[in-house]
Amino acid sequence: MLTSDNLLSPKDLAVAIGSSESSLKRWIDRGLLSVSRTAGGHRRIAVSEAIRFVRARGMPIVRPEILGLPASVGVKSRLSLNGARSPNETFSALLRAGHDVGARAHLLNRFLAGETIAELADGPIRTSLIEIGEMWHDSVEGILIEHRATEICVELIQELKKLIQPVSAELRSIGGAIDGDVYKLPPLLASAVIQENGIQAVNLGTNTPIAVFEIACLCDDLEQRPDIVWMSVNSLSELAMNRDEIERFAARCASEDIAVVIGGRLASELDIGHISSIEIHRSMQELSTFLERFKAARI
Amino acid sequence: MLTSDNLLSPKDLAVAIGSSESSLKRWIDRGLLSVSRTAGGHRRIAVSEAIRFVRARGMPIVRPEILGLPASVGVKSRLSLNGARSPNETFSALLRAGHDVGARAHLLNRFLAGETIAELADGPIRTSLIEIGEMWHDSVEGILIEHRATEICVELIQELKKLIQPVSAELRSIGGAIDGDVYKLPPLLASAVIQENGIQAVNLGTNTPIAVFEIACLCDDLEQRPDIVWMSVNSLSELAMNRDEIERFAARCASEDIAVVIGGRLASELDIGHISSIEIHRSMQELSTFLERFKAARI
DNA sequence: AAAAATTTCGTTCAAATCGTCCATTTCTCG
DNA sequence: CGAGAAATGGACGATTTGAACGAAATTTTT
Structure with missing residues (x-):
């Protein structure tokens, strides 16, 4: 202890x-x-x-x-978990130290103790990366730590995804980060949360043009069409252009009975919350509750 | 038990x-x-x-x-008969179809049968993604397939990495893709191959500025300094600037007795092969043989 | 400071593993 | 084919391990 x-x-x-x-x-x-x-x-x-x-x-x-004992290379050698008051601070300290083994054990234990992926995403993962992100602007060292922590988190989320029960192929989804957005964690987390809710999720990763979402949703084979599309928005190249494109896309999806879910740090700045066919969420737990409602409505 | x-x-x-x-x-x-x-x-x-x-x-x-390991290990894939001539074609077909489970089973089986990660990287993974990359320019569908395949491969390589020996902390390395390079597979593969050779590898992922490599290599704590730095070069924002920066960085590393290894599609275009302290490799197996030599020299 | 929650104590016990021996099967080679 | 060598798998008493238990100690919360 x-x-x-x-x-x-x-x-x-x-x-x-x-x-x-x-x-x-x-x-x-x-x-x-x-x-x-x-x-x-x-x-x-x-x-x-x-x-x-x-x-x-x-x-x-x-x-x-x-x-x-440290397990990484780069910066921050001595690992001291004594100063950490809360579990989330412990996780943050492990990430900052680049301690993949420790971070893995910590997250795995919490998952096995009952916390959901959505909770872990909004909790330790989100707070740690925000905290680390604030170091980002201060120093080159911050960038190093941020990159290393991101890679570790990618690995951990992939691992958590493997632990959840296999999804039924009844409901399908596809998604990713929009064109110009290079943050890989949000779409990965979203796919994990969706699978946690028993829905198949295909992640297209970062930097995915709207046209790609379109072709995935409107493909000929009806059996392949997703029921949900999700998009992460964490950086916007051209706000107005993005908004128009997304609105058009959402309209097409609405006519095809495909739900559109948008999340990410800049999702609200798109200012498309008024469009009824688009679901905007601010956290992974919000996404999770939406999925619950969605499943209930479809059955 | x-x-x-x-x-x-x-x-x-x-x-x-x-x-x-x-x-x-x-x-x-x-x-x-x-x-x-x-x-x-x-x-x-x-x-x-x-x-x-x-x-x-x-x-x-x-x-x-x-x-x-997943239960699929040891089971022959059904899709192997779908017109695919070679194992690599089978893998490519699975990736194109977005068949993550099948691709996973295929790659895992080949790994467990004795193929190295370096061989798999240069073989099925490389050829499949080159082939898919050629679809990239042709169609939007190509981008979809390419994104999906990349995500699947990331997941698979992470999984292979977990299966290899935990490295002895004697030799350490750090690396990633340079600033402006957004291809995540090459640095991930490199880290896997390095760990396969018993050397600790920290992956900083894509888009990593040279300054970040520098701070990792020249940190105060000598115990934390890496013995090797590797860099992936798959897109070049400004050729001349990149070259100068890398040359300066390599010179500093040479004086500190840190090996610099550069790989990636555009590594040769940097035209710095004449610098003796920089190792350029064209494939993961070349990297692997270099690492063998390096280990031998250090012991 | 008192109460509640958690951890560790010392002990017991069934199950697993130890090292060793041996009968059987499989391989090697004249 | 057959004899000898080598490897396999099972069996054995002795030892070790991991999990359980109520009681006591420690930590956290009120």
Whole structure:
């Protein structure tokens, strides 16, 4: 539980090396590992002693971040999770340190504990990247950290996507980030949230022209047509042009009974919220509730 | 028993590959398979080591889920008969059709049968995407197919990366695509190939300014400095400017004893092949052989 | 400071793994 | 074909492991 600095509980070390708490306690009692005790008799293991133990026996370290060991290259060597108050701050610290293994374990645990992908997207992932994004303008180092964190998140979201139940092919969707938008995380997160809701989602990635969305929606084979199109808008090359194009596209989709969902940081700036056939969402959880309604309406 | 995600008991692996526990223990004791031991002397096999063993010895995988692999492993794809002559054509057809599950099964099977990531990168992945890229200019549909295929490949390469050995932290590298280059596959493939060669690789993704590479290489903490920097060059905003910047950067790296490796479609157009401290490669297998030489020289 | 929630304590117990031995199968080669 | 070598898979008692439990200690919240 990372009680205080440089002291581990038996459970902590057991998790770090992928064995059970029982075994670790037995090894300690056998004298293989020396510990101190609290006033009440609880074992406390110094990190240095833990490292000596695993090194001496050539044991694998499954969760290096628990021992404060760095796992990356570039900047920020020492990883200290002690200062982190909330879970989201812990995740942010791991991302800033480029600690892919730690970030993975953190997110996986939270997902397995019941948090949805939508919640994780709006929570740790979003707040961390906003926080890191604010470093972006300050320094070159900020860009480095931001790029590295983004790559780690891409990897993690792909992994979460694999953990959700296989989707029924009944409802299909396709989407991506519009032309000129190079942020890859939002469309990826959207596809994960959609699949989490049991709907098949094809992600076209960043920088996708409207014409491509069109051809995907209006293809000849009716069996292939999606029921939903989603678009991420995080950078706008030409506001007016984009708006017109999207409005025309939405009109065509409406006539074909295809739902259009738009999200992203700049979605509201498009100023097309008044168009009834377009759904604008501000967060992944909003997207999720929309999908719930949509499914209910279609069945 | 599956104590932790990454550690198997001899029995687990024996069941996974359909042999007996006795044989497996004998193979381990003969050194064919390296394991760690618990304090009590029980063998623990890392999943990545299990996969290395399976690939090296050409063993069948009877129960892929034990190794965390999808059930499709070992199953012959139905689409392989659809007029496709070679395996690479089969993969290309799957990608064009947006058949992510099929493409995944195909690539995973080839990897587990012994093909390296470098070979798969230069083979099915490269040829498929070149072929699809040629559709790019012809039609909007081409763009759709290209985007979809790229996303699928990103996912697949991430998955392959997870299957290879966790690297020893002895050699480190960092890299990405240069500023203005938005192709995400090349740097991702490079990082996978580097990790396949036992070198830690941090991918900074697309659109990474030279200044970011610099700060990563010349950071204060010497323990964090990489031994290799790799750069992908697939689009050039300003040829001359890029060249000057890269040459300056390479000179600094040379003085710090950091190897600079450049790859990508337009790497040769930079016309900096004459600079001795810069390594230019034309394929992932060339990168791989360079890494072999590099490792040999450093030890 | 008291109460509630969480973690760790020490212990017990069934299941898994240890190393070793051996019968059987498979391979090698004269 | 057949004898010897090598590899396989099962069986064995001894040891180790991981999970469970109520009680006590610790941490967090009120």
